[in-house]
Amino acid sequence: MFSRLFSQRLRSCGKTMMSSQLTRLQRARLSSLPLRSATSNALIPRLSRSHSNFFGGAPLNRLSWLRQQQSFLNNLVPLPETQWLVFHDGRPLVSTERGSKAPALARLSTADVRSLLGPEPFFGQGQTVGGQAAASDVVALEGARLRGPPIVFLGLQEPPSSERRALPSSEFIAKGESGLTDVFANIEGSAYFSLNVTDIDQHTLDAALQNSAAGKRGAQLAFVDPRSAMGALDYTSANIFAMARSMHDWNSRNKYCPSCGSPSYSQWAGWKLGCSSLLPWAQQTEGKKPCVTAQGLHNFSHPRTDMVVIAATVDPEREKILLGRNKRFPPGLWSVLSGFIEPGESLEDAVKRETWEEAGLEVQDVQYHSSQPWPYPATLMAGLYAVADSSKPTRTDLDNELEDVRWYSREYILNILEKYGATHPSMERERSPDAPMSFPDTNAIGGVLISEWAYGKAGQDG
Template sequence: MPIPDLPTLDHHDEDSMLSRKFGREVANYLSGSPLNRLSFLRTEHDFLQSAFSHPSAAFLLMNNLGPLTKDDPTHLAFATNADVVPLTGATPFAKTEADLINDYDSRETHPVILFLGLDDKHRLPSHDAAPAAPAGTEPFAYRTYKGVPYFAVDVTARGENAEAANAVIAAMKAKGFTFQDSSPRHMALHAGQAAMYGQARALLDWNARNPFCAQCGQPTLSVHAGTKRVCPPTDKASGTPQPRAPCATRGTVSNLSFPRTDPTVIMAVVSADGTRILLGRQKRWPKDWYSTLAGFQEPGESIEEAVRREVWEESGVTVGRVVLHSSQPWPFPASLMIGAVAQALPGDGETIFLGNDAELESAKWFPLAEVEEALVKGVSNLGEKAPEGHVEGNLRLPPQTAIANRLITAVVEGWGAAPKI
């Protein structure tokens, strides 16, 4: 599988107080979207409809959360408005959010349409960008906002829309495009497009997992350009609006109606003398394949506390100082990986004990030199063979698209010592 590139940031070369003290900011794979999300415009149906209908609008199609790609898995393929209208209709954003709620009919099935954002600074190179609009087309503009609108559409065949969805899928395949597997093991997209896919995958998956209200159990409706679900007070399923059962979400602000993000700590643990890294492995992983430790952050717990707790529970090692390094959105389905570098306390603090939690099959302290060699000769995805040059029995590590790799690399390169600009 091709090795994906990693995102870069506009301000990487900026000379600032923080950069001089802490070094350059790290942008991990699945971050660094080239789009301006314009989240404050998701409630403005005029904006959404005009963007949806514009000839330059580009549509990322997703089938069972797998993205449409070109003839290789490194480039997304984008559909046009004409391609999706048979499924979505020509005016999916014609109504206000209030009207959508008032006209709710539980018999109807509508494909989820996400507004991803505008490419307002032309960050996407031509080979990755949307199909060219017809000659003479005026660029999309709404108030002071200008750029190419990008949407994502769920074309998974469901309910009454199954026939139309299958027709769209067939039309895309007839053009030579392919729907990729949605597993992270098969991710090869270029950096900016990977971030766009990650945004779409997380939101479409959330919509699919939450068809019913968590408060009252009644069906919900996707609004706010796919980033909010509401529990309507009435239903037209009988022909005229009929009151639905009461629900605590109506009339109050409830975060249960918004997408969830699960904070997850992931940490490279360094020995007290800074010469070794603690790595662990699960039984299901390939032979000799190790990674950093990780776990979900719990309610009422700081990031630093979560790092210390997870390291101790999984490995028995006691951590002192914790420093945040970088983060990575991980839409499989809804995690935010919060990367840290932590240092074990000397003496008994470095003792490994796996009896607290049965998650790990093994945990070991690896010398930095051994880890450095593995970064050169032992990096691969979980489902891939060891790379050329790897010697059986030597350490294997996650790929550079995983924040675990970036944390390990940072330690090996001396992150935390003198800042590098």
């Protein structure tokens, strides 16, 4: 008995040792093999691959650890390379050059927007207007902006050929203003800020735009609907736009401390909200406890992102896809199913719940594809694939959110894509108005999931 157990352990130990000696290449080969279903042992083609979606890509080095450093921020603003995005009530400023019909996201210089920024210092503002920036050890005033229109520091766009250079926050604490010359010598590229001009007088705003470099050369500057602006964005500007718009939305929605009700104010160059009852000069009521935000980490003090699952459900043979029509969709539009993640849910749990609630189907083999920031107003879309039995009946009467839900064959979807155009990224023509159905464009992850399944790309390593 003992010898048999010893032999089994020895064989097990040998397998463990062999496994630990797998090379990186061998592991990569193993990871590319098809998966096996946990229920049927059947081979399952991989549905996920590396993919960067529109609004993603992270072209900026956000330098998040320097948002508290007013010495850094205040010296970054006047640099001639610094660029500004401008928003009015969530609408971005776009520029159309004279003789062109193609608008682009407007990028203004500090000189262009200087009349709109208010008095210096721009960050680390104290009680007195026009006073010196607060000392770096005053926690309540780190990167604080108490007056003037809201500003968000977005990051640094570095040259494509350069490596990201670390600028530790200790440099600014230890050296102070005297060491900034050496620190800025290590910066390459253009800093990006975003300005919210919603509360600025219209005459003042118009004058600033007319006197900007773009205005003087005859470019048309206009604030446009944020969703319509997607057509004016390339992949680089799309991510910068998404970050800026979501941040301004968060700042504008949270005017009061949710803990004590006091007015809130901007810290960390727009990335944190402080409670005004904790400012150094704020009068304290005797016997009243300080706001709970005085200590600890509180999620309502920092930007929030709402998580959504969006899943393309296919049949076990991968030849059919489940599409639904939301009651609010434009005529003819169909898409994959989606829904917000609820507390206590994993991505997989949310996909299973949403598909059941909206279509009355049970899914399995949920696999991750990719994610996409969605700045309307601040959502992260987690794209997935799932498998369901297409022979089972569907139903829309559970949560009554969908107008209709149906299975479509790959052949049918491909015919629409190729005949009428729609989501395939290589198609330059617009979607035909007489198409029997339409899908989200591939600048939305729903369109990506449909397109990659239809063209057989889902599952390829790329």
